[in-house]
Amino acid sequence: xxxxxxxxxxxxxxxxxxxxxxxxxxxxxxxxxxxxxxxxxxxxxxxxxxxxxxxxxxxxxxxxxxxxxxxxxxxxxxxxxxxxxxxxxxxxxxxxxxxxxxxxxxxxxxxxxxxxxxxxxxxxxxxxxxxxxxxxxxxxxxxxxxxxxxxxxxxxxxxxxxxxxxxxxxxxxxxxxxxxxxxxxxxxxxxxxxxxxxxxxxxxxxxxxxxxxxxxxxxxxxxxxxxxxxxxxxxxxxxxxxxxxxxxxxxxxxxxxxxxxxxxxxxxxxxxxxxxxxxxxxxxxxxxxxxxxxxxxxxxxxxxxxxxxxxxxxxxxxxxxxxxxxxxxxxxxxxxxxxxxxxxxxxxxxxxxxxxxxxxxxxxxxxxxxxxxxxxxxxxxxxxxxxx
Amino acid sequence: xxxxxxxxxxxxxxxxxxxxxxxxxxxxxxxxxxxxxxxxxxxxxxxxxxxxxxxxxxxxxxxxxxxxxxxxxxxxxxxxxxxxxxxxxxxxxxxxxxxxxxxxxxxxxxxxxxxxxxxxxxxxxxxxxxxxxxxxxxxxxxxxx
Numbered sequence: 001x002x003x004x005x006x007x008x009x010x011x012x013x014x015x016x017x018x019x020x021x022x023x024x025x026x027x028x029x030x031x032x033x034x035x036x037x038x039x040x041x042x043x044x045x046x047x048x049x050x051x052x053x054x055x056x057x058x059x060x061x062x063x064x065x066x067x068x069x070x071x072x073x074x075x076x077x078x079x080x081x082x083x084x085x086x087x088x089x090x091x092x093x094x095x096x097x098x099x100x101x102x103x104x105x106x107x108x109x110x111x112x113x114x115x116x117x118x119x120x121x122x123x124x125x126x127x128x129x130x131x132x133x134x135x136x137x138x139x140x141x142x143x144x145x146x147x148x149x150x151x152x153x154x155x156x157x158x159x160x161x162x163x164x165x166x167x168x169x170x171x172x173x174x175x176x177x178x179x180x181x182x183x184x185x186x187x188x189x190x191x192x193x194x195x196x197x198x199x200x201x202x203x204x205x206x207x208x209x210x211x212x213x214x215x216x217x218x219x220x221x222x223x224x225x226x227x228x229x230x231x232x233x234x235x236x237x238x239x240x241x242x243x244x245x246x247x248x249x250x251x252x253x254x255x256x257x258x259x260x261x262x263x264x265x266x267x268x269x270x271x272x273x274x275x276x277x278x279x280x281x282x283x284x285x286x287x288x289x290x291x292x293x294x295x296x297x298x299x300x301x302x303x304x305x306x307x308x309x310x311x312x313x314x315x316x317x318x319x320x321x322x323x324x325x326x327x328x329x330x331x332x333x334x335x336x337x338x339x340x341x342x343x344x345x346x347x348x349x350x351x352x353x354x355x356x357x358x359x360x361x362x363x364x365x366x367x368x369x370x371x372x373x374x375x376x377x378x379x380x381x382x383x384x385x386x387x388x
Numbered sequence: 389x390x391x392x393x394x395x396x397x398x399x400x401x402x403x404x405x406x407x408x409x410x411x412x413x414x415x416x417x418x419x420x421x422x423x424x425x426x427x428x429x430x431x432x433x434x435x436x437x438x439x440x441x442x443x444x445x446x447x448x449x450x451x452x453x454x455x456x457x458x459x460x461x462x463x464x465x466x467x468x469x470x471x472x473x474x475x476x477x478x479x480x481x482x483x484x485x486x487x488x489x490x491x492x493x494x495x496x497x498x499x500x501x502x503x504x505x506x507x508x509x510x511x512x513x514x515x516x517x518x519x520x521x522x523x524x525x526x527x528x529x530x531x532x533x
Contacts, residue, residue: 169478173478173499173500174407174409174410174478174499175409176499176500177407177409177410177413177414177478177499177500177501178407178409178410178412178413179413179500180413180500180501181410181413181414181416181417181501181506182413182416182417184417184420184504184507185413185416185417185419185420188417188420188421189420200416204413204416207409207412207413208413211409211413214409
């Protein structure tokens with residue numbers, strides 16, 4: 001793989017225009033990896049056949065367009081800086097090295113790619129050639145995504161919550177079992193006239209109360225772990241933040257098939273939020289949607305960011321076209337330990353609610369027009385007046 | 389509420405659970421139903437009990453310090469103890485039944501044990517054992533009635 005970028009170090013300026021064009025086309029049509037050539041302003045000059053298939057755009061549509069159209073997350077906004085930085089300083093942040101970044105398809109779906117960039121100098125000008133491998137279906141995807149995750153602190157915290165939840169499930173079971181047993185026993189002992197039995201009964205009830213308090217402490221411990229009361233609120237751009245969150249939900253292969261698209265209204269992009277916690281909420285909602293649609297044909301998830309009804313708030317919706325919520329579960333969905341998953345703890349949405357409310361927002365579930373479920377939560381809009 | 393038919397002799401039940409709260413509350417619950425209960429915190433404690441053949445049923449938690457609940461039952465069987473056993477666990481709910489059947493437990497009960505499930509299972513398991521024992525002590529014949 002490492003030698004591929006050199007393939008483009010052909011003295012292009014020495015070929016006549018037609019030969020040049022044919023040469024380029026033959027490369028573009030035969031390279032197995034998606035390949036995109038840009039000039040130093042990031043404008044696309046060539047778009048290979050594999051790239052057409054990967055991104056869902058035709059070469060004709062893409063040539064002349066800025067390359068950051070193909071990117072998602074923070075790379076979309078930062079890409080101009082990367083090139084400028086390189087040209088100015090010669091500092092190779094990415095040239096020659098493979099890197100995992102998040103790309104966006106024509107349909108808005110985002111996916112992880114392995115990106116390698118080669119440079120070719122033609123006269124005074126640079127050409128950059130990007131070789132792109134789709135990591136979605138790769139065996140190595142999970143591994144490479146982990147590298148990216150290590151940069152994103154929140155993921156470790158998120159999985160720590162998962163591990164902790166399973167340990168706590170067991171912890172919680174002990175006092176709950178004891179409470180149930182003591183109360184059952186008390187009912188049986190209630191009718192006994194024996195004064196000694198009455199003492200046993202008193203002891204059983206006192207013990208049940210102690211164990212109930214213990215169960216409560218365990219729940220409190222978990223809640224305080226997840227949300228420490230304070231949120232580190234600052235101005236954030238929701239588009240890149242959510243694109244990263246989407247990519248993080250696609251790290252396991254059985255989930256990667258479900259397309260997740262995102263639409264961000266420009267006027268709602270800026271919010272005041274703790275980025276890590278908001279990603280935690282969104283990842284949780286997307287994973288729930290994915291879990292609800294395992295094996296479903298045409299499953300898809302859509303994220304929409306738009307101004308909320310309430311002034312100075314934005315709303316983020318995570319909508320699926322899954323089976324929807326039954327009326328019974330809808331009532332209790334944000335309560336701790338309400339779950340429809342056989343292995344679930346029922347804490348995810350309760351945690352989401354804690355986080356959103358700590359931000360001064362609200363979260364609720366509504367029926368999606370397409371038949372599934374939409375989870376909608378609000379955050380304060382960044383009006384630019386508030387100090388970071 | 390109708391209590392179960394009184395049994396002719398007091399049945400003896402051994403409970404093994406590493407959580408003191410679960411152990412004590414189970415002993416009280418089962419004891420309140422007229423059983424004689426001995427509770428043990430771990431596998432070794434049960435194995436060191438003076439009169440193992442005297443128990444009518446073992447109620448064993450899956451996760452124990454040292455040998456697991458499944459291992460403990462295997463050790464009991466190795467000693468020639470054939471009494472029925474009930475597995476209890478709060479872990480890995482989906483596979484509990486499979487684990488129980490594979491390890492030779494007669495029944496399994498999930499924690500937390502709301503309602504009467506542990507006592508119900510105990511009565512079922514004991515009466516099934518009685519049916520096997522009554523007509524023909526040689527259970528291999530399976531002659532039944």
